[in-house]
Amino acid sequence: MPQSTVQTLILFLYMAAGFAAAKLGYLDERVGRGLSKFLVNFILPALIVESMQRPFSPALRNEALVVLAISFGVYAISFPLAGLLVKAEGAKGSEAGAHAFAAVFSNVVFMGFPVMEAIFGRDSLFAVSVYNIPFQLLAFSVGPYLLAHGSGRKTRLSPASFLTPAAVAALAGFALFVGGVTLPAPLGQALESLGNCTTPLSMALIGSIISRMDLRAAAGNPRLYVTTAFRLAVFPLIIYLALRALGFSGILLALPVVVGAMPVAVNSAILAEAYGGDSKTASSLVAISTLVSLVSIPILASLLIGR
Numbered sequence: 614m615p616q617s618t619v620q621t622l623i624l625f626l627y628m629a630a631g632f633a634a635a636k637l638g639y640l641d642e643r644v645g646r647g648l649s650k651f652l653v654n655f656i657l658p659a660l661i662v663e664s665m666q667r668p669f670s671p672a673l674r675n676e677a678l679v680v681l682a683i684s685f686g687v688y689a690i691s692f693p694l695a696g697l698l699v700k701a702e703g704a705k706g707s708e709a710g711a712h713a714f715a716a717v718f719s720n721v722v723f724m725g726f727p728v729m730e731a732i733f734g735r736d737s738l739f740a741v742s743v744y745n746i747p748f749q750l751l752a753f754s755v756g757p758y759l760l761a762h763g764s765g766r767k768t769r770l771s772p773a774s775f776l777t778p779a780a781v782a783a784l785a786g787f788a789l790f791v792g793g794v795t796l797p798a799p800l801g802q803a804l805e806s807l808g809n810c811t812t813p814l815s816m817a818l819i820g821s822i823i824s825r826m827d828l829r830a831a832a833g834n835p836r837l838y839v840t841t842a843f844r845l846a847v848f849p850l851i852i853y854l855a856l857r858a859l860g861f862s863g864i865l866l867a868l869p870v871v872v873g874a875m876p877v878a879v880n881s882a883i884l885a886e887a888y889g890g891d892s893k894t895a896s897s898l899v900a901i902s903t904l905v906s907l908v909s910i911p912i913l914a915s916l917l918i919g920r
Contacts (some may be wrong), residue, residue: 624731625907627813631820640821643885649879654822657722658782661745664738665786666801668736669793675788677743679865684744687852687869689749689795692849695759698843707761711885711894712840714759715902718752719844720876721745722779724820724906727812729871732914733864740868742783749780752878760890776780789864819903820877826900841877845909846920849874867917874913876902 634640640648667673695716699709719725722745729741789796795803852873856866877898885892 614664617619623676623815624727624812627816628820628823629726630790630813631664631817632824634817634822635821635824640817643824645818645821649818650815652811652818653722654778656807656810656814657726658778660726660738660811661742661779661806662786662789662796663804663808664735664742664803665790666796667739667785667790668788671721673739674791676865677726677740677790679857680740680743681746681866683856683861683869684867687873687886688717688747690855691848694848698840700709701828702839705835707834707885707889707891708894710760711881711898712836713893714756714885714890714895715840715877715898716843716848716879716880718748718760718878719872720819720878721748721872721875722905723879724875724910726912727815727873728875729868730812730916732871734772737864738865740784741872744872746780746783752880753777753884756881756888757884758887760885760895787902818846819879823900823903826896826904834894837894837901838899839897841905844877844898845905847873849913871917872914874906874909876906879903 631640635645695713698716699712702712703713706819719739725745728742729737795801817846853866853870856869877895879899882892882896882899884890885895
């Protein structure tokens with residue numbers, strides 16, 4: 614069996630465990646919400662800081678800066694592309710905001726990190742952590758503006774909007790890397806052990822989310838499938854072609870493509886609910902894109918590993 618198939622199968626077995634646990638009542642919505650907060654606020658920051666505990670070298674520093682520049686560049690083109698997508702679909706009001714958010718923000722936290730680790734190994738997480746900085750800065754600040762579009766509800770941007778635990782961890786981890794600071798062994802080992810929970814827990818939580826999705830309610834809106842196709846196939850293809858044209862290869866090419874091919878960020882529905890957006894459309898986009906990704910991600914993994 615190809616290694617790419619083995620790795621993606623492991624991820625989906627984690628997901629199946631979460632699905633079964635939710636169906637059996639062990640992982641209900643309240644527990645899942647608490648574990649999600651624990652993952653985002655503690656486990657993921659631990660993984661980010663630990664993954665950046667690398668011996669400093671100018672070459673690695675320069676690679677990190679290039680990764681960060683690529684990430685900001687990808688987000689810079691994603692916003693106008695999302696606007697074109699929404700206009701072509703004919704979505705209006707807060708529904709348009711949900712589609713725009715889905716087109717811009719992928720599920721980096723719950724699926725991007727595990728998939729990159731499965732395909733390229735743990736060493737790739739340094740680059741993933743750096744690449745994830747713009748997501749953390751934008752998803753919880755500019756994101757609510759997109760979701761509240763057409764709802765008549767105003768959102769207010771504050772400096773605190775940019776200070777998510779993952780963003781702080783990425784900046785702190787990068788500062789430690791540049792400064793050549795190695796954490797004390799007990800702290801480093803604790804962060805590593807905690808960070809190792811990211812992949813099984815995140816995929817299990819995705820499984821529990823799928824178990825509660827009402828797919829019948831989402832099935833009748835064709836715009837959901839158009840945005841899903843854009844999120845999982847069209848947008849990563851655009852990224853691939855653009856970066857190839859610019860001469861990028863290796864991890865600098867694969868990382869943006871993988872992150873760009875992840876399903877819609879699961880926090881879109883939560884943010885839509887909080888900011889008066891179309892939470893039903895946001896939830897449906899998460900549901901459909903996540904399920905379709907069960908097919909698209911193994912294909913993507915095979916293509917990347919086979920190159």
